[in-house]
Amino acid sequence: MRKLTVDLGERSYPILIGQGISEQITRHLSDRGILPSSPLLIVTDDNVASFHLQKLKAALEAGGYRTCDFIVSAGETSKSLAMLEEIIRVALEAGLDRNSVIVALGGGVVGDLAGFAAASYMRGIRFVQVPTTILAHDSSVGGKVAVNHRLAKNVIGAFHQPELVLYDTALLQTLPPRDVRAGFAEVIKEGLILDKEYVEWFSDHLDALLALDPPTLEKALFEACRIKAEVVSQDERENGLREILNLGHTIGHALEAVAGYGTLLHGEAISIGMVGAAQLSEEFGRSQSITDTTRDLLKRIGCPVTIPRELDTDAIMEALMHDKKFREGKLTFILPLDIGRVEINKQVTKEQVRRIVDGLKQEE
Ligand SMILES: NC(=O)c1ccc[n+]([C@@H]2O[C@H](COP(=O)([O-])OP(=O)(O)OC[C@H]3O[C@@H](n4cnc5c(N)ncnc54)[C@H](O)[C@@H]3O)[C@@H](O)[C@H]2O)c1
Ligand SMILES: [Zn+2]
Incomplete structure (x- = not known):
């Protein structure tokens, strides 16, 4: 234990x-x-x-x-x-x-x-x-x-x-396999925000993880809880730092809302959202390799990395604008700076997001 x-x-x-x-x-x-x-x-x-x-x-x-x-x-x-x-x-x-x-x-x-x-x-x-x-x-x-x-x-x-x-x-x-895969998307999020070594370990042990091998699963959950606990200990009421846990969630929540709750599982929606965040980060000059690593790993977990075609871009944008993170024409996004490091970026424009959302639909 x-x-x-x-x-x-x-x-x-x-x-x-x-x-x-x-x-x-x-x-x-x-x-x-x-x-x-x-x-x-x-x-x-x-x-x-x-x-x-x-x-x-x-x-x-x-x-x-x-x-x-x-x-x-x-x-x-x-x-x-x-x-x-x-x-x-x-x-x-x-x-x-x-x-x-x-x-x-x-x-x-x-x-x-x-x-x-x-x-x-x-x-x-x-x-x-x-x-x-x-x-x-x-x-x-x-x-x-x-x-x-x-x-x-x-x-x-x-x-x-x-x-x-x-x-x-x-x-x-x-657990049903689909919930296993969606759950792991949220687990890997913890690594993507704060712990590159964990992401590497996770990638190396993916088969054992997907098979729910008890000692490997125990280690994966321990590290994910450790990262979450560290963030919460520093910012219990989300006045600042705790926001970083929302990597992938701005686009993710919009997709969940537009698809209808329960159609896309929460973990699946944030899987797509994390790829979107990495692509947005490229708009601010970060390396495409962050996107590639993120996408490849999520694909191997078995999570979606593109937006289902039937989801209307206007509806997604509308849902994003309702998000509480929208202020004075700019959106707040958690963006990866590298694997294991993120920033809170308050300079994202609607046009940039629209471009990424459109792109994520084309890639399918
Ligand atoms: N409070 C927070 O900080 C926080 C953070 C993230 C998510 N959430 C919330 O968590 C919810 C999603 O959680 P979830 O993905 O665990 O969903 P869930 O509780 O709906 O569980 C997913 C499905 O798995 C089934 N299930 C659960 N355990 C099982 C088991 N051991 N064996 C077989 N079936 C099992 C459930 O019946 C359900 O059908 C959302 O409502 C979200 O808002 C809260
Ligand atoms: Zn979540």
Whole structure:
């Protein structure tokens, strides 16, 4: 098992990563002062529940914890106020009190939803992340929790750090291949922004990674969480540095919105977005080799690197203009300076982006 600490003063917490570690969940909870005295609520989705819920419940109950659970439908639409209200109902009915804990067993959807429920129930109770996707290396660390509004994603939320992240690689073995590949796009993003050596290691171990070989996966998730934790420790509330984690996300979010949520997976959209960011960087004089390395690696992971033809360029541009990063005619983009190094560039013009978006469609 590997251990990291997210360093946030009194809100610091450990990330534990390893094969089979959720079997010892009760020991890890009691190490964090979470005791069986109050009932505990597990929030999960129907896919994850079918594979992993009973075992986790059994481990908790064997340790004397009283558990109840709430299972949402898998997918982004469950990140809603309606689901939040349901969780609060279940929590009240089960008698959760201020010492209770909510356990998020699932990917980013469950983590964001359950985390926001914990942030709001009785003005905030503790919560624990048990991530079950690769993408969740990102969502489970850093305390951003939210649900969606009909008009926009993640706009009803809070910063609420978990007490513990328990990342059991055994739980990831049941992931569908497409989610594996999309998750790795977000993992490689961490390397592209801050760690060239990690990108090289990742590239050298790609076959083992795609096969979800446990020790290789453990190392990959550890390094990705380490990079995320470092950034979050320095800028918990995204006043500056944390923005760099958005590499590929400006174009990516626009593509997700135009394609319709769920058509392109989040990791797939940012895969395309990262290639776009590298090409934009060329407009500022950086080497084409950054684009080539980025594109080749994402292609080998099995992620898309071009924009599907049917997505309308005007609609993509429109979605980009709605992005909160648009100010005074210029867009803010995270651009690679090299592999493992990025800048926050506030000088990108609409025309430059349009050229890149058009180009990414032609390449298909
Ligand atoms: N809070 C943050 O900082 C942050 C960061 C990045 C992304 N996010 C959010 O994360 C969400 C995306 O996360 P995601 O990609 O993990 O999506 P997800 O939670 O929807 O999981 C993807 C799919 O995999 C299934 N699944 C999950 N674990 C599984 C397992 N072990 N075996 C089989 N199937 C499994 C799920 O049921 C779902 O169908 C988005 O809502 C995004 O906004 C949040
Ligand atoms: Zn992301």
